[in-house]
Amino acid sequence: MPLRSTEKWPHGAIMLDQDHTRFALWAPDALQVSVELGDDHSIPMLPQADGWFVIQTRCPAGTRYRYCIDGRLQVPDPASRAQDGDVHDPSIVVDPNAYLWQHTGWQGRPWHEAILYEVHVGLLGGFVGVEQHLPRLAELGVTAIELMPLAEFPGDRNWGYDGVLPFAPEASYGTPEQLKHLIDYAHSLGLAVVLDVVYNHFGPDGNYLGEYAKRFFRDDRHTPWGAAIDFPRREVREFFIDSALMWLFEYCFDGLRLDAVHAIEDSSFLIELAQRVRHLTPAGREIWLTVENEHNEAHLMQRGFDAQWNDDGHNALHVLLTGEREAYYADFAEQPTHKLAHCLNEGFVYQGELNRHGKPRGEPSGDLPPSAFVLFLQNHDQVGNRALGERLAHLCPPDALRAATTLLLLSPMIPLLFMGDEYAAEQPFLYFTSHHGELAELVREGRRNEFSHFQAFANAERRTRIPDPNAESTFNDSRPLPDSAPAQLSQPWPAFYQKLLRLRQRELFPRLRGAVALDARVHGDGALTARWRLGDGSCLRIDLNLSEERISLELPAAGEHLLISSPEPFDPDHLAPFTALVSLTLPDHKDLPHE
Structure with a gap:
């Protein structure tokens, strides 16, 4: 199988047939690269133009492999489709056609029918554990589950935003085939499945790209997580677009939520990603694309994206429900009712107005439909970024929470629930990781120092009450279901949610377009x-x-x-x-x- 120097190389290990695989690594800072198959078979890769190293060889699915850079550094494939263990371990060649889909007629649901339910897969017991909850959620009236990030992260406990291998499902959650079975089963129940993807940074442990592809990053631009990713560079842009296309067309996810796109300075990358998805989507299939964007860039909803998570709406509601006015809630402390009204009428509260730092934020959004905004009372950020992870059930009167929930579920905006909302879960949702050594200490102290400007944690001794993210108990305390048993829909809170969601489906679904x-x-x-x-x-x-x-x-x-x-x-x-x-x-x- 001769190589063609003019070919656009897809990143990673791509099976060409049942017995042959092509390996491609962009390593512009390397002089030599070899692929090591199994335990003792090393094959030199052929240098190509623009810093690529490529080889096609006999290699079946299931083979363990890693790359060796300049004879000194062994690394996993940055485009690994699966890992044999953790982020530092060998990658695995995956056959994308190994899973036989059962519900091939599924075409998705129109966006106006979205009722999203955000889930942390690890807390529900991995891909197999999530499956057990799907019938209950479908009966409740949910129409889509949104999975927090799955990309392989260090350790086996993490929110998912420390991922370093954006093509590989987290090994502690299950295999690629088990993830596909989860999606297939959801489709059988009429549930769409959305994936939260993190394309704005890599986690702090397990990312080797800087060792052999320094041009993946920019020294002149920085984000809260370090050097910015160089999205104008074609090889970098294709890396993330290929990841997005893999999740949508190989795994049959029904949509993506792009995390914190305000940390991606090159918005043309976002627009190209959306255009590529729309161009490749067959007629009749529904795919949803949403963003989280602190900058409130309304123009993205006119360039291929369906909606943005509306933090403005949440923040105004949170101030009204709890009276809290610290940190970013300070931007909503004055006239929160007027701000909520502005949100319900025009989408964003901040459409160019100055925030508490004196900087303009946002773009005009009044010409966008209500469905361009995802509204929520809670999500992983708004609960988990609290020092003690308290949910609204602890922070406001039950009747106030019911009234706000009624607005959430019956407004024309797209509602999002966070796992446990439907029975006013009392368990906290805490920030958790499973780092070790010096990194674990840095994360623990960094987490506690985050809250030093809050009055309740101004004292260093008080900050020791903030749970250690790396403690296994922090993870276990965040499980939303007591004894992992699903709540019965006959209980008061689930019955209330079910009544509202049935009203939405019966009365609003037929009328929401336009x-x-x-x-x-x-x-x-x-x-x-x-x-x-x-x-x-x-x-x-x-x-x-x-x-x-x-x-x-x-x-x-x-x-x-x-x-x-x-x-x-x-x-x-x-x-x-x-x-x-x-x-x-x-x-x-x-x-x-x-x-």
């Missing part, structure tokens, strides 16, 4: 009314009161257009404390369907 915001009016601290024109011309109205005061308000007539009141019954003359009312007025005053 929805636009009409207005949002503030009635007092914590109280507002928001209205949207839905795609069929009907009007959705949500009256919300997160305060302890009764608000005089002309409310929808009971029984006519009211979808739900939380709590029930409601006072027709006042909006009671901690209340949400959701009503729908149909065009031409048509009757609403009955339960």
Whole structure:
């Protein structure tokens, strides 16, 4: 099999047939590279143009291998599809066609039907453990699970944002085939599966690229995690785009959520990634692309991305629910009700206004549809970045949480739940890793010093209460289900969620395409009314009161257009404390369907 010097080399080990594999490594700083197969077979790789080393050889699936750089440094494949152990161990040749898909007719779901449920795979027992929860989530009314990052990370306990091998599913969670079976089974239940991917940095342990491909990074640009990745460089750009395409088309994920894209200075990379995905997606298949973006760059939702996680909406709601005003909540401390109203009416709160640091943040978003924003009350960041990982069930009154949940699940924005939300889980979600030695000490002290500017942890002795991220107990204490047993849907909180999600599916799904915001009016601290024109011309109205005061308000007539009141019954003359009312007025005053 002769090599063609003009070929675009895909990164990693690509099986050409059942017995042959092509290995390609971009190593522009290396003089020599060999691939070591098994324990004792080393094959020199052929140097190619632009710093590539390539070889095609007899090598079946399941073979362990690693690269040797200049006869001195043994490294795993940075595009490893699976690891034989941890990030420093050999990689494994993977046959992408080994798994036989059972539900090949699955085409995904339209974005407006997304009801996302964020999951940490390790806390639920790996890929096999997550499968056990899928029937319950489908019955609850969830339509998609969103998996926190799976890329191979150091150790076997991690949030996933320390990944260093972005093509390899974490070995402690299961095999590539087990991950595919999880996705296949989810599809059989009507559940889409989304993957959170981290393309803005590599973790602090196990990334060898700087040893033989220094041009992967930029010395003149830095992120919170170190030297910035050089996305304008073609080889680097293709590395991450190939990873994204692998997850979507080999593993059949239904979408990707790109983590912290504000740390990727070259937005043309994001746009090219989206364009490549859209170009390769067959007609009829639905693929979702979302971002987390501190910069609120609304233009990305007009260049191939479906939505952005709306931290602004969360932050305004969190201030109203808890009264907390430290750190980034300071940007929402003044007039939080007006900020929430602005979010419900136009998407982002910050659309170019100055933040607490005196810097402009955001782009105008009023012309985007409500579905361009993913709204949430909790997620891994907003809970896990707290010193003690407390959930909202510990931080606000139950009735206030029910009212906010009603807004979350019945607004036209795309709702996201964090695992355990559906039964007001009391277990914390803490920050955990499994580093060792000096790195473990640095992470532990860094974590505690993070909170030194918070009044509750200004004292060094108080900061020792912050759990050690590397302790196994920190991981175990974060498991969201007591005794790993799924909560019964008949319990009050799950039953409440199920009722709201069934309403969303029955009343809103058929009407969400083409929805636009009409207005949002503030009635007092914590109280507002928001209205949207839905795609069929009907009007959705949500009256919300997160305060302890009764608000005089002309409310929808009971029984006519009211979808739900939380709590029930409601006072027709006042909006009671901690209340949400959701009503729908149909065009031409048509009757609403009955339960």
